[in-house]
Amino acid sequence: MATVAVIGETTRVTGFRLAGAVVLPADTRVAARAAWDSLGDDVAVVFLTPEAAEAVGESAGERLTVVMPP
Numbered sequence: 015m016a017t018v019a020v021i022g023e024t025t026r027v028t029g030f031r032l033a034g035a036v037v038l039p040a041d042t043r044v045a046a047r048a049a050w051d052s053l054g055d056d057v058a059v060v061f062l063t064p065e066a067a068e069a070v071g072e073s074a075g076e077r078l079t080v081v082m083p084p
Contacts, residue, residue: 015056018033019053022046022061022062022066023063026082038052046069050074058078060074061079061081062079064084
């Protein structure tokens with residue numbers, strides 16, 4: 015079964031847990047990159063805050079991603 019993950023600042027992503035998403039709080043660029051690198055093969059969609067999207071960079075094209083508005 016495919017999973018949805020959310021990466022970004024704690025205050026912006028915590029609520030997604032209520033919808034069943036895997037929430038990976040990342041309050042720094044390094045933490046966001048580490049969270050991205052830790053994603054399992056079962057993750058099909060990743061929501062990113064703008065700051066997390068910048069940290070992930072070109073790798074974001076490897077999966078279906080959605081960047082949240084600022």
